[in-house]
Amino acid sequence: MCATIIAVLSYAFQLAGALLLLLWCIGKCDANVVKGCFDNHASSYVGGFDEGGPFTMIPEEDLQQSAQNVYRNIATFANLAIGYALTIFMTDICISPWCVLIYVAIVVVLILAVEHFSINLIASKKYSSDRKRYDNEHKPKKGDLKLEAADSSPKDKP
Secondary structure (H helix, E strand, O other): OHHHHHHHHHHHHHHHHHHHHHHHHHHOHHHHHHHHHHHHOOOOEEEEEEOOEEEEEEOHHHHHHHHHHHHHHHHHHHHHHHHHHHHOOOOOOOOOHHHHHHHHHHHHHHHHHHHHHHHHHHHHHHOOOOEEEEHHHOOOOOOOOEEEOOOOOOOOOO
């Protein structure tokens, strides 16, 4: 009875942790992609001004790279949640532990390969062009550098 309670608590804590991380990543996916461009990329972005106000242009390459990082995190936490959930159904295994280790290694490589190619495909399709990020959507941090394009200022500005 005591071992069952410990097992249930172990599974519950593992699943709860993985699901919290998963939900945290999924909830703000697009915002995290754009934020990642500013936080993780060393490049400077060019700004401009149009009818929507001042904006910063984010190149598609940066968007795709940031999206790949966000999607990798989502896949990682999903893998953890699925793995933890599957341990609940684990029974005694009738083959050598070394065979199990080899099978697990093969399946891990397959899962990672499929996820890697899927993530790259999704990121390149969803972020296939540069994007404007308006200044009212983002409060610049201390040290942010923004270059204004010469022809991007409004006509009525002095």
